[in-house]
């Protein structure tokens with residue numbers, strides 16, 4: 001039985017004309033607990049809840065956030081610098097009584113630069129304070145280890161890429177990972193870090209499994225002290241590559257099946273059937289279970305084309321599609337793990353709001369439906385890469401005003417296969433080109449003139465980069 005523990009807002013403070021509840025207090029009991037946090041009233045209620053429960057071989061828990069006014073990519077519950085405990089919908093370790101926890105909540109509706117930190121000390125009083133800056137440290141790192149791809153997905157501009165096709169060299173990968181790790185350490189990002197561990201995503205364009213030294217690349221990131229997310233379109237997931245992935249043991253593998261239909265699958269430029277694709281996912285899950293490789297979380301990902309502005313057919317269209325996929329993969333996942341004695345919650349808990357509308361915009365793009373055993377179903381809106389890959393009959397009228405819905409210039413660093421850098425992973429041709437990470441420091445690139453100008457403009461609601469003007473432009477029939 002979970003014991004409740006509640007944080008209450010005790011006072012209010014005015015910051016830049018916005019009133020926030022401030023100063024929270026909490027006493028957490030030892031042992032199993034449920035923790036609820038009410039963050040007060042900011043353009044409607046912000047509500048956050050964590051649940052933790054102990055289990056065999058270590059304690060795990062769940063983090064739940066009502067995303068109605070939050071940028072959900074920016075919610076994190078951390079422990080000590082070395083031991084953060086949760087991010088978004090990931091499993092979380094039960095904090096030891098007396099451990100310090102911190103929750104960071106970013107409200108992009110107010111300003112991309114405003115961030116709220118709630119620090120909770122188990123068993124002691126807690127406090128809240130503000131961090132307001134226009135030059136926050138980079139926190140999301142995408143590293144393109146290859147820009148070569150074997151598919152031609154309609155919604156992806158990879159097939160028309162103008163940049164030279166290549167794999168990232170091991171020497172460059174090592175340099176990039178070391179610089180990211182050193183930067184994170186120098187910025188003391190452990191507690192302030194937006195993710196539950198300093199993670200690099202080995203993907204921008206291209207199919208990472210095509211990199212001939214993927215295992216070594218993951219190893220280099222691990223040696224630098226980084227957690228690793230590997231994305232794959234699944235088509236190359238054969239016995240050999242499954243073995244490599246299991247041995248490399250990245251912290252997250254995203255198996256992007258993309259589409260639930262044969263039509264959609266054929267449109268990706270594939271050469272076999274959707275059933276073959278499903279069998280590859282099952283093979284990976286089976287091998288992962290048999291190897292006991294539960295350190296690696298798995299997302300089974302599908303694309304949604306709900307709305308007018310996504311190119312591609314046969315993608316997820318409706319809530320019913322989502323729950324059909326959920327039932328299918330839940331049964332498969334349980335069957336694969338039925339003999340496993342692992343410390344993951346096998347019965348996923350779902351919130352009614354999630355059940356009601358899994359395609360609601362505030363849950364996208366990383367809405368995860370837990371399937372148990374560290375496996376999630378992920379539904380993501382197929383994007384048009386900043387209104388580049390629009391469907392036929394639609395065109396964009398760029399705008400000079402707006403703010404990035406993903407806060408990218410305030411938190412995202414993208415390192416392309418040649419070491420060049422942008423602040424947005426939708427800038428797939430690197431039109432921004434902040435510089436070269438093989439020759440310059442992250443600080444020089446992130447705090448340079450161009451980056452600073454972009455952030456200052458955006459904070460004032462002005463878009464100075466053409467890629468952003470197009471991305472936030474108005475899409476209408478042509």
Ligand code: SF4
Pocket residue numbers: 386403404405406407408409423424425426427467468469471472
């Ligand atoms: S192109 Fe600009 S506005 Fe669009 S997601 Fe990237 S940074 Fe944000």
